[in-house]
Amino acid sequence: GDSVTQMEGPVTLSEEAFLTINCTYTATGYPSLFWYVQYPGEGLQLLLKATKADDKGSNKGFEATYRKETTSFHLEKGSVQVSDSAVYFCALEGSYIPTFGRGTSLIVHP
Amino acid sequence: DAGVIQSPRHEVTEMGQEVTLRCKPISGHNSLFWYRQTMMRGLELLIYFNNNVPIDDSGMPEDRFSAKMPNASFSTLKIQPSEPRDSAVYFCASNVAGETYEQYFGPGTRLTVT
DSSP states (O other), X not given: OOEEEEOOSOEXXXXXXXXXXXXXXXXXXXOEEEEEEEOTTSOOEEEEEEOSTTOEEEETTEEEEXXXXXXXXXXXXXXXXXXXXXXXXXXXXXSSSEEEOOOEEEEEEO | OOOOEEEOSEEEEXXXXXXXXXXXXXXXXXXXXXXXXXXXXXEEEEEEEETTEEEEOTTOOSTTEEEEEEETTEEEEEESSOOGGGOEEEEEEEEOTTTTOOXXXXXXXXXEEO
C-alpha cells in the first residue's frame, strides 16, 4: 500500500537558518503530494502541494518539488523564523484517501 | 467560510461513559474524514464518508467506536464505553472528492478519559 516516510524530529534551528525536512513516498500511480503544517492546539492546514512530477509547490517562503525519479518531496525554506515552529506533515493522495507521514517537529530559536 | 467546525473542543470524562464528538464540514464538501492523533501512533484515519455513506471504516479501533453522517452538514463519532486509552485529539476533515484532494481540518476535540 501507499506510505510516506519523513525524517524524525525534532529539528532544532536558529532563526534565519536554512531548513530541509526530508520526505519520501511509496505509491502506485501518480499521487498528488502535500505538506501540511500544524501549529500548537490547532488542526492541520495545507502549506503547499504538487500534483504532478517536477511541479514545485510554494507558499510563505516554503518550497517542495515533486521528484518522481527519487520518489521524494522534500520541504525547504531559506530562512526560518520563530513563528515557523510547528509540526510538518508530508502526505500523498492517489485515490481519495490520504496517507500521512508521522510528522516532523520544527523548533526555531531566536 | 467558517471552516470545519468541531464540538466540543475539550472533553473530560470518566472511564465507561459515552462520548459523542460532533463535526460540521465545510458547505459543499462531499467527503468527510475522522482522524485520531496521539504521540505514540501519530495521525490515524478512523473512517471516511463520501456523500454521507461510510466508504472505509477499517481504521475504527473496535466496536466501541461508531460514526454516523445523517446528512451532508453533520457527523458524529461516538465512543461507548470510553476507556483511558481513547484519550487523544480527534480531528474531522472535509474536502471535495475528485477535485483538489487537499483536506480542510477542524480544530480538533481533545478527549481525556480518566
